[in-house]
Amino acid sequence: MSFDSCTHAILNSGICVLPTETVYGLACSALSKAAIEKVFSLKGRPSNNPLIVHVLNHDSANEFCVTNDFSKKLSDFFWPGALTLVLPKRKCIPIEITAGLNTVAIRSPTHPTFRKVLNFVKLPIAAPSANPSNKISPTKYQDVLDAFGEDCPPIIDGGQCEIGIESTVLDLTTQTPSILRLGPITKDEIEAVLKIQIQNKALYTKKHIVSPIKSPGLGSKHYAPDTPLHLHSTFKSMISSKFIGENDVVILPKDKVYNGQFKTNIPILFLSTSNNHEETAKYLYGILREADKLNREKIHISLYSTHNESFNAINDRLTRASTKRI
Numbered sequence: 001m002s003f004d005s006c007t008h009a010i011l012n013s014g015i016c017v018l019p020t021e022t023v024y025g026l027a028c029s030a031l032s033k034a035a036i037e038k039v040f041s042l043k044g045r046p047s048n049n050p051l052i053v054h055v056l057n058h059d060s061a062n063e064f065c066v067t068n069d070f071s072k073k074l075s076d077f078f079w080p081g082a083l084t085l086v087l088p089k090r091k092c093i094p095i096e097i098t099a100g101l102n103t104v105a106i107r108s109p110t111h112p113t114f115r116k117v118l119n120f121v122k123l124p125i126a127a128p129s130a131n132p133s134n135k136i137s138p139t140k141y142q143d144v145l146d147a148f149g150e151d152c153p154p155i156i157d158g159g160q161c162e163i164g165i166e167s168t169v170l171d172l173t174t175q176t177p178s179i180l181r182l183g184p185i186t187k188d189e190i191e192a193v194l195k196i197q198i199q200n201k202a203l204y205t206k207k208h209i210v211s212p213i214k215s216p217g218l219g220s221k222h223y224a225p226d227t228p229l230h231l232h233s234t235f236k237s238m239i240s241s242k243f244i245g246e247n248d249v250v251i252l253p254k255d256k257v258y259n260g261q262f263k264t265n266i267p268i269l270f271l272s273t274s275n276n277h278e279e280t281a282k283y284l285y286g287i288l289r290e291a292d293k294l295n296r297e298k299i300h301i302s303l304y305s306t307h308n309e310s311f312n313a314i315n316d317r318l319t320r321a322s323t324k325r326i
């Protein structure tokens with residue numbers, strides 16, 4: 001039933017919600033201006049923030065953008081997967097998708113349901129994350145329902161998203177490729193495939209985020225819960241912090257030993273059962289939502305040590321979600 005209503009929507013300039021392996025996407029035909037307008041309107045997304053187009057493979061990508069050797073190598077290795085490539089767009093892609101840019105962001109998702117829909121509709125599918133602009137991306141069916149309520153378009157329930165954070169966005173339109181959004185696929189992994197050094201324009205700093213002008217949607221305020229999120233530099237500094245009040249909630253990485261330093265009755269949530277970056281990313285947005293639903297005064301969480309490059313994307317999301325750095 002939901003498969004039929006979703007494919008019907010896409011084929012008729014409507015919108016629907018599809019699961020991907022990263023986060024749920026608010027999907028429509030990438031060739032329908034009317035549908036694209038509905039996506040922007042339901043998300044409350046500024047029109048200067050371009051959408052990602054989803055396709056089955058590199059050959060199909062080549063119909064919508066000008067592919068090159070780098071995109072071929074990367075797609076051979078990482079597609080289907082959580083790597084979005086920015087390439088010069090072809091005429092058939094409306095500028096409403098690209099927010100007036102002459103480039104388009106394109107990726108091939110792994111999720112079998114999304115691929116089944118792509119196969120059925122035989123259209124490129126535009127899909128930003130299925131959340132109101134600047135809010136936390138949905139990683140479960142219920143998150144989407146909670147976000148859009150009565151206005152929610154048809155959804156296909158694909159369960160919990162396996163990866164849990166948005167794809168890496170890589171700009172291939174400059175001589176040296178550059179990462180515009182940190183994500184599940186790291187700089188090292190991309191460099192190993194291309195056998196050259198690439199740039200990282202998505203670096204966050206301790207005080208503020210360096211926002212790449214080339215990617216208008218990557219502003220510093222993003223992925224935010226309603227409750228103010230206070231981000232501590234380290235787990236150690238957080239557990240002894242004087243800023244934690246009795247009406248707050250604390251999120252801890254499970255691997256650390258908790259000795260009960262916090263004030264009694266403070267709710268404590270654990271992010272994962274290990275210090276595994278994949279598990280941490282998978283449940284990151286879910287735990288932020290859970291903390292938000294407790295309606296406490298503040299949420300406290302700490303940055304991960306980045307000895308493992310894979311935690312950079314998690315720290316990036318935490319930094320964007322935070323209202324205050326401690």
Ligand code: TXA
Nearest residue numbers: 022025050051103104105128129166167215216217218
């Ligand atoms: O994992 C994902 O990428 C998810 C799933 C649904 O595929 N989608 C997603 O879409 O995160 P969205 O719209 O929330 O984020 C797309 C990001 C935005 O930050 C946007 O600015 C950037 O990609 N982007 C899109 N087109 C671009 C372009 N032509 N040049 C530079 N950045 C672009």
Ligand code: MG
Nearest residue numbers: 128129137166
């Ligand atoms: Mg988004």
